[in-house]
Amino acid sequence: MLDILCATDLSPTAAAGVLFADDLASRMAGNVTLLHVLGKNERTGEGRDKAQVFMDRHASLVEHTTVTELMLEGDALATIAEEASRHAMMVCATHGPQGLRQQLFGADILKLVRKLPVPCLVVQDQSTVPARPGPVVLPVAGHENITGLLDAVVMLARAYQAPVHIFQLLRPGESPSDQLLENKKRMMLHLEEHGVSHEEIDVPGTTFSIGFAAGTIAHARKAEASCIAIMADASDEYRYMADAEKERMLTNEHGIPVLCAP
Structure with a gap:
């Protein structure tokens, strides 16, 4: 069991x-x-x-x-x-x-x-157990191996009977890397194969910012998300700033739970 x-x-x-x-x-x-x-x-x-x-x-x-x-x-x-x-x-x-x-x-x-x-x-401390769980917000990650993250998201989405928001913040004047584009496809395919409802959420950034936490938290709050799902480790693409951004999500002021995958 x-x-x-x-x-x-x-x-x-x-x-x-x-x-x-x-x-x-x-x-x-x-x-x-x-x-x-x-x-x-x-x-x-x-x-x-x-x-x-x-x-x-x-x-x-x-x-x-x-x-x-x-x-x-x-x-x-x-x-x-x-x-x-x-x-x-x-x-x-x-x-x-x-x-x-x-x-x-x-x-x-x-x-x-x-x-x-x-x-x-x-x-x-301020996190509350959801009576009616909202979506699992899954930011597009730049890691080479995201299988553990996807399996964790499927497990939680099924438990909550909740959809998944595949979330991507689009920075002004910047195109997503090939790794991000490939991982987004992998996310959609994995969720489809496991019968998990999902939708793409692409949010244009109004100002240039190298961070991703603020935009992700804002969407999760608006969507009344049950949690945000991230990789625990940093990707090579954003390693120089990832620790601060991940800590910001883990301790977000709204108490939105964060699922961290190995």
């Missing part, structure tokens, strides 16, 4: 991730595994007892399927990545770049999703 890993630092913000994991697992007829990597002060005695109390509270938020609690020791990044390999996907909540309780789920969130061998849905 499909199992979704939900990594948590046991903070109130992390509870948002638990709610999304519960919702997705129920839509996919799957289960949830709740993972917390114990800090140094949580491994014995009172610290561990306190962590268990918070873990149980998070587990109680899973109301639509079964949940397994898992508390492990070790390097947080490596431990989460290793455990994720045993699951279909992961869900976690980020604190954003400010006011961090735990660096890994804040400033280092991009580092975390890039380490994972499975897709990860990143949500925020």
Whole structure:
């Protein structure tokens, strides 16, 4: 049976991730595994007892399927990545770049999703589980291999019973590269082969900007999207600016969830 890993630092913000994991697992007829990597002060005695109390509270938020609690020791990044390999996907909540309780789920969130061998849905404290999911917004990516991204999009679109918007921001006076054009065709073909409804959304840029996050977020908000789907790693074409743009999407002010594919 499909199992979704939900990594948590046991903070109130992390509870948002638990709610999304519960919702997705129920839509996919799957289960949830709740993972917390114990800090140094949580491994014995009172610290561990306190962590268990918070873990149980998070587990109680899973109301639509079964949940397994898992508390492990070790390097947080490596431990989460290793455990994720045993699951279909992961869900976690980020604190954003400010006011961090735990660096890994804040400033280092991009580092975390890039380490994972499975897709990860990143949500925020203000993200709300969709009662009627909107489209999955899929920006055209410039990577050579987008198979993992497309498989993740199909999985989520089917779970949400939602269409996919293949989104491309057209910059003034600039033509898309051959790689972008080829990938757009691959996206359409892959979705057609898997019976996922989709449409092309080409948005002309009104001003020249090398970034892509703002336009993507604006469309996702207008479309009331269930999420934005991106590659975790940067493409060669936009490597020099990709980190900042991806972090901007992951921590967008509207709380739109972001699906990151390996």
